[in-house]
Amino acid sequence: MDQLEAQRFGLPDTVALRVETGTVRSGQSLSHLLTPAGVGPQTLHRIATEERDVYDVRRMKAGQDWRLFRGPDGRPRHFAYLINRKDYVVFDLNQGGSVRKGAFPSETRRDFVEGEVQGSLYQVLEDAGHTTTxxxxxxxxxxxxxxxxxxQAGDRFRILYERDWxxxxxxxxxxxxAAEFVHRGRNFPAYAFDQGDGVDHFDETGASLRKAFLKAPVEFSRISSRFDKKRFHPVLKKVKAHLGTDYAAPHGTPIVSVGDGVVVKASYTKGNGKYVKVRHNSTYTTQYLHMSRRNVKEGQAVRQGDVIGYVGSTGLATGPHVCFRFWKNGQQVDHxxxxxxxSTPIREDQxxxxxxxxxxxMEEMARYDGGSESQLAAQTP
Ligand SMILES: [Zn+2]
Known part of the structure; x- marks a missing residue:
């Protein structure tokens, strides 16, 4: 065990070495770690100064692992600090010893999985022996x-992915x-591509899988009040956080959903008046208050630009406007x-x-699943 560990760090004379393992604690420096282990001040000084070009010990971070190797006489011989999962630095604690950087062997592996969703995607991937991440x-x-x-049960998928080891x-x-996901009978392909500004995923036409929100839920409106955590409320006459953006527009102006989603609330409260809340994805939800009339029902799917209601002044409102609220991971934020x-598509030159x-x-996925290349792709609308 000790010998294998010494070999991992490329140390000589591994047979006789004994290893101690630990983690750098908050505020702990190299001298805090090595002085009690019996390393003298000259050695520490040399490592900290002369060998700074190889590794500056002030960059050591709490939470990273270390190994101390002692010789058969119990004296500390080598100290290894793990910079990250892959890279490490070894300090030779013998007289005149040096500092050297190293890396554990690593590789990128590709894998493929396909299947049908029964319960959750998480479950089906785990059952198939793939990482839950x-x-x-x-x-x-x-x-x-x-x-x-x-x-839904019956949704199908094929995923080609890679991972570092x-x-x-x-x-x-x-x-x-690359991935294909057949959801409610419709295929949604996703292909990774970097056109110079980082990897993004695109459909088969080169459109980004990410969508932009509309800038505002009403056309031809003006912002009458911005998101403000310390606003003086015009009706309540006291300081109350305004967690939305008000768009003033004539009574009856259509209010549209700023993105695709599902109506999770179409309801009424004394403060909000008639309102609608739309969930866009696991991150974003939007809410539209003070409507004169709602145009959608709970559970209804909406597309970007669909009219979900009309401007009014129901609830706590001084005049016709829509109070637009933007939720990100359950928090109200200033959109x-x-x-x-x-969400830029593939450029023409790319x-x-x-x-x-x-x-x-496509070819690689077909190799994995034995040649049924366009099994799912054929259903792309
Ligand atoms: Zn408001």
């Missing part, structure tokens, strides 16, 4: 397209290279200050490279 990676790729909390342990999140990821990449992914 694959379901999380899928939900991120499809956040704007498919609500994975609402998938360090010393035979998975490291980090799996990356979706005018939110930075949304870009189209040939994208087409090649898609052809490669």
């Amino acid at each position: 694959l379901a999380l990676a899928m939900s991120q790729v499809y956040a704007w397209t498919i609500d994975f909390s609402r998938i 360090v010393s035979d342990e998975a490291d980090g999140m799996p990356r979706i290279l 005018l200050r939110e930075e949304f990821p870009p 189209q040939p490279a994208f087409a090649d990449a898609v052809a490669d992914w």
Whole structure:
């Protein structure tokens, strides 16, 4: 055990070494760790100064693991600090010893899985022996397209992904290279591609799988009150947080959903008046208050731009307006200050490279599942 550990760090004379293992605690420096272990001040000084070019010990962080190797006489010989899962640095504690950086063997492996959803995607992937973080990676790729909390038995999927491995342990999140998800009979393909600004996922036409929200829920309106945590309320005559943006518009002006989603509330309260709440995906929900009339029912699916109600002044309102509320991960935020990821399609000059990449992914997926290449793709509308 000790010998294998010493070999992992490429140490000489591993047979005689004994290893101690630990984690850097908050506020702990190299001297805090090594002085009690019996390492003298000259050695520590040399490591901290002369060897700074190789590794600056002030960059050691709490929470990272270390190993101390002692010789048969009990004296400390080598100290290894794990910079991350893959990289480490070894300090030779012998007289005149040096500092050297190293890395554990690592590789990127590809894998493929296909199946049919019975319960949850999470469950079916786990049952098939794949990492459960694959379901999380899928939900991120499809956040704007498919609500994975609402998938149905009978939905099918094929996923080609890759993952980094360090010393035979998975490291980090799996990356979706290509996927097809047949939801309610319709195929939603996703292909990873980097057109120079980072990897994004696109459908077969090169459209980004991410969608932008409309800037405002009413056309030809003006903002009469912004999101303000310390607003003086005009009706209540006291300071009350205003967790929305007010768009003033004439009574009866159509109010539209700023994105695709499902109506989770179409209701009334004394403060909100008649209101509608739309869930867009696992991250974003929007809410529209003070309607004169609602135009949708709870549970109804809506598309971006669909009229969900009409401007009014029901509830606590001084005049006709819609109070637009934007929820992100359950918190109300100022949507005018939110930075949304870009949803740019594949550029024209990148189209040939994208087409090649898609052809490669399709071919590779077909190799994995034995040649049924366009089984799902044939259903793409
Ligand atoms: Zn408001």
